[in-house]
Amino acid sequence: MILKRLMKEKEDKVYKRNAISYYNQPMRSSRYDPVKVRWEDKICQDLYRVMVNRLIERGEKLKILDFGCGVGYGYHLLSNILEEDASVEEDDCKLLNNNDIEYYVGLDINHDMLEIANDRYKGDEKVATRQCDFSRDEYPERQFNIYFSSGVPFSHFNDDDFSFLLKKIFKHIKSFERSAFLVVDVLGRYSIEWQSRWADPSWHVYNMSFFSDGKVNEQVYMKFWGKELNDFVIEAAQEAGVKAELFDTFDRSIFIGRHIDTGSFNTNLKPMRTMVNRLFYPLERAPLPDMFMDYKYGGAPEDVRAYYERITYLWNYALATASSYLDIPVPDWFEVDEAYAIPESLKSDLEHLGEITRDKEIYEHTDDFRADVFEPSLGYLLRNIERDYSEGLGAAHTLISIFEVSP
Secondary structure, eight states: HHHHHHHHHHHHHEEEHHHHHTTTOOOSSSTTHHIIIIHHHHHHHHHHHHHHHHHHHOOEEEEEEEEEEEEEHHHHHTTTOOOOOOOOTOOOBSOOOOOOOEEEEEEEOOHHHHHHHHHHHOTTTTEEEEOOOOTTTOOOOOOOSEEEESSSGGGGGGGHHHHHHHHHHHHHHHHHTEEEEEEEEEEEEOOGGGGTTOOEEEEEEEHHOOGGOOOOOOOOOEEEOOOOHHHHHHHHHHHHHEEEEEEEEEEOOOOOHHHHHHHHHOOTSSOHHHHHHHHHHHTTOOOOGGGGOOOTTTTTHHHHHHHHHHHHHHHHHHHHHHHTTTTTOOOOOOOTTTSSSOOOOHHHHHHHHHHHTTTTTGTTTOHHIIIIIHHHHHHHHHHHHHHHHOSSSSSSEEEEEEEEOOO
C-alpha cells in the first residue's frame, strides 16, 4: 500500500509538472497552434459573443468567476472576443473595451498555475486569483454575472460531486438575487477520439498525452457528456431553488481534437489536426486528398450517427469542391449524394473560394497562392462547418453549454 501511494504521488507530480509546462507555453507554440487560435478559440468566442452582448445590452459590466482558471486563459478568451462586423478602417476590432469588464476572479487549486496567471496579468487591476478547491471552499462575497469554465474542469467530477458543485454555484447566484450566465465546459461523450468507449459515460484511463512528448500516460478519472448534460444542470437548478434555461449548446473540435492525432484511444483516425494546421501555415501546402474522411460511426445513438454522417459529408463535399478549383483529384470512393442538402451559407462560402481561385492573378505578390491565400480560406470554411452546424450532442472533443440562471 505504501509503495502504491508513493507511486501515485510521483505520478501526480509528473502530471502537474507537464500540465504546467504545457499551459505555460508561449502564445505562439504547439499549445497555441493555428487550430487552437483560429478554430477552437474563435468558435467559442463567436458563441460567447451572444452571451456577452446580452449583458452589454442590459447595461451590465462583465463580472467573471472562472472555475479551474489555470493560467487565466478564460480571461484571455472573453476579453479578446472580436466584433462580429468590425469596420475595416478601425484599428481595434475587439468587442469589449477596458471599461466593459469590471472584474475577473480566477479560482484554481494549483498554486504554480496561479503564479503564472498573476504574472501574465500583473498590470491589470481587474484580474484577481484565489487558490482554493472550488468544489468545497467558499466563493468571493461579490456578485458575478458570468460563472465560467474552460478546459473541461467539470469533467473531473462524478455525478454526485458535480450535482453538489452546481447547487453550490446556484446558491451563490441566488444570494445576490441577480440573474447570471453559467458556462459548462465538459468532454464530449461521443467524440471519435474514443469511439470504442462510447458505451461508457465515465472511465479512469483518460490521459493527456499531448502535454509533452506523447509519453505521459498518467490515468485520471473523467466523465463524458452528451445532450443529457442540459437536463442534469436544469434539474440541479430546480433542486437549488433557481431557474436555469439553456441559452446555447455546441460541440467543439469535432474532427480536430488533440487526441485525434495522438491515437491514444482510437488508432484508426487520420492526423487531421496536423493536416488542418498546415492549411494555415505560410509556404506549406496541406495534403488535401488525405483530408477526406470515410469513417464509420457504429455504436452511436441514432441522432449522433446521423449528425456525424451529415457533417462528414459536408466536410468531404467542401474538400471536393475546393480540390476541383485546383484540379486536384478526389478519392475514387467519394460521390455527390443528393440526399444531403448543402446549406446556402456553405454554398456561398464555396462560391467565394471559387472567385478567389479565378482571380488568383491578383495575389501574384504572395509567395505561393495556394499556401498563402487559398488554403487559409479553405481552413476558415471548414471551421465554419463545425461552428454553423453543431447540434450540441457531445459529438466532439468538447461539449459546451451556456445557461441563463435566474434566482
